[in-house]
Amino acid sequence: MKFEGTAEYVATDDLLVGVNAAVTLERPLLVKGEPGTGKTELAVQVAGALGLPLIEWNIKSTTRAQQGLYEYDAVSRLRDSQLGDARVHDVANYIRKGKLWQAFEAETKVVLLIDEIDKADIEFPNDLLQELDRMEFHVYETGETIRARHRPIVIITSNNEKELPDAFLRRCFFHYIRFPDEATLRRIVEVHHPDIKDALLTAALTQFYEIREQPGLKKKPSTSEVLDWLKLLLAEDLGPEDLRATSGGALPRLHGALLKNEQDVHLFERLAFMARGAGRR
CATH class of the missing domain: 1.10.8 (Helicase, Ruva Protein; domain 3)
Structure with missing residues (x-):
């Protein structure tokens, strides 16, 4: 599985090396660069060129790492219990799957884009260390462990608005997209x-x-x-x-x-x- 660029995306030789090195190492590819240099589009083109589905997780300032795994809707469960709804007896009915869960349970290998990670709180990358490293996480409400069926190709973009933790950087393959000549x-x-x-x-x-x-x-x-x-x-x-x-x-x-x-x-x-x-x- 090798990315060689596409007709719609001009990729420099060093960018091709970076993408393929991350795929070989099975590590997230952390892509930095000025806004508008094609970081997000890179994930789209990698997915298209390799014939893989693309799952996008667009990060905002309010995004929490837990949302990428799953969210438990306790409010809806309480409301349903008051209404006598039989769904309340199965807590799984109130688990909302996040983008990492979707990528982990996919039938085939996927490209997972975590877009603009530097928008989130400084602890956000650290909160994903184990999940991205081991490719698994625990669902406390149901007691199950979700493991990746196929290790996804993870592409993480950053506009360099804030520094990322060293422990997180150590687990990534890094590439900076320079402004083109x-x-x-x-x-x-x-x-x-x-x-x-x-x-x-x-x-x-x-x-x-x-x-x-x-x-x-x-x-x-x-x-x-x-x-x-x-x-x-x-x-x-x-x-x-x-x-x-x-x-x-x-x-x-x-x-x-x-x-x-x-x-x-x-x-x-x-x-x-x-x-x-x-x-x-």
Whole structure:
């Protein structure tokens, strides 16, 4: 079972090595990188390429590790007991299976995505150590032990918003998705916009990297944002000359796709003002 990339997803050689190493070691693959660099999509593409079902567990700030295993609905059981419902005699009727349970009991091997683990409380990764290591957990209400029929391929993503515990990191194979260089980004764009003209793409990527490298930028635009920007440029039928003729020479056309906060917009407006002032001298 080897991941070799897909036609829809441009994977670098080191990323392919990381995915296949994690599969061979049977350890979770921890993928970090800037938002919008394709971390979540990687799990989708791995599942598709290997012909495996995908189970997604999207983590929020309020998510608890226990929810990934199961939840016991004591309130519903109490209500049913008051109503005389016969279901109350079987506690299993009130056990809600979590994403790990679903992955463990699947008939075939699956890809389990634990998305944006760094959104949760700092103790969240530690609370999953044993379950991800041993591939089993105990259900106290029923007394049963749930073991994985087939060890899932676990892909965990993080936007690096907070540090993860060392004990958790030790159990993972780690890969950092670097922001793509221009050649790689060109390949990514051509997958999504195969009919884009080379002159427009060259002009757009030149301006895009100039924006990303601008000192003082609060949020650098990501891969997904440049794809959205190019989609708008194509929809407006803009050419490379339109990009060169940006307002004042600094604020890019359709900049709302790239600049996502007022601080960065004001930065480029100031640059445009300074450029106009220099041009009048």
